[in-house]
Amino acid sequence: MRLLIVLGAPGSGKGTQAKLLAEYLGLVHLSTGDILRDEVRRETELGNQANQFMTAGELVPDALILDMIKAKLVLDSMTKGFIFDGFPRTVIQAKGLDRLADEVGARIDCAIDLVVDDEIVVKRLTARSGCSVCGAIYNDVWNPPRRAGFCDKDDSALIRRADDSELVVRNRLHVYRQQTKPLEEYYSHRALLVKVDGYGMTGQVLARILISLEASGTNDRTQV
Ligand code: ADP
Numbered sequence: 001m002r003l004l005i006v007l008g009a010p011g012s013g014k015g016t017q018a019k020l021l022a023e024y025l026g027l028v029h030l031s032t033g034d035i036l037r038d039e040v041r042r043e044t045e046l047g048n049q050a051n052q053f054m055t056a057g058e059l060v061p062d063a064l065i066l067d068m069i070k071a072k073l074v075l076d077s078m079t080k081g082f083i084f085d086g087f088p089r090t091v092i093q094a095k096g097l098d099r100l101a102d103e104v105g106a107r108i109d110c111a112i113d114l115v116v117d118d119e120i121v122v123k124r125l126t127a128r129s130g131c132s133v134c135g136a137i138y139n140d141v142w143n144p145p146r147r148a149g150f151c152d153k154d155d156s157a158l159i160r161r162a163d164d165s166e167l168v169v170r171n172r173l174h175v176y177r178q179q180t181k182p183l184e185e186y187y188s189h190r191a192l193l194v195k196v197d198g199y200g201m202t203g204q205v206l207a208r209i210l211i212s213l214e215a216s217g218t219n220d221r222t223q224v
Pocket of ligand 1: 036053060088
């Protein structure tokens, strides 16, 4: 089983790119943010524990995240592999993932680091909305829906994430620098870090990622 990691600050586009890559490479897309938001919506025990951290833009405790990832890996153990989006986010989580990978006989192929300037992130996130039904993402500035407030694909209402206010976005960026940035060194030490410029249109960024994966020998759709 192969594991790909997409690192990158909030608003770097890691969710969008991870989804596209998962489709292209035939891997399971696993977004810890999406899973947690779903738990919060369903008011599960995990959701109730995670909610206060997410609303403030802080990280959910490592132990909760690692248990959640372990459950997903075990549940989907027959799959070709996973693309992690928003995980790992601390060195403790990265070490936990190494242990889990050993346990299930998986290998980490690479950690793709999407690099985007902080001010662009703030502009992207504070103007972002998403479809409440299909999850399609829009941006008031760069990619507005045809009819304001409604999804182009299914006409459902668009919603904004509670943590996309400027204050919380700035805190998420601060938390990223403090707790997630060290992972760049963690993976570059093992020659697994692939840095990609995250600025530009979705298709351009995806093309850059695929070229970088090719260069690092990990862009192989037939790998198992
Ligand atoms: P973004 O990267 O844009 O902040 P995510 O959807 O990845 O968005 O995460 C949203 C929130 O969910 C984070 O601010 C954090 O509170 C929580 N979260 C997601 N993934 C993790 C993780 N691996 N560890 C701890 N908290 C997480």
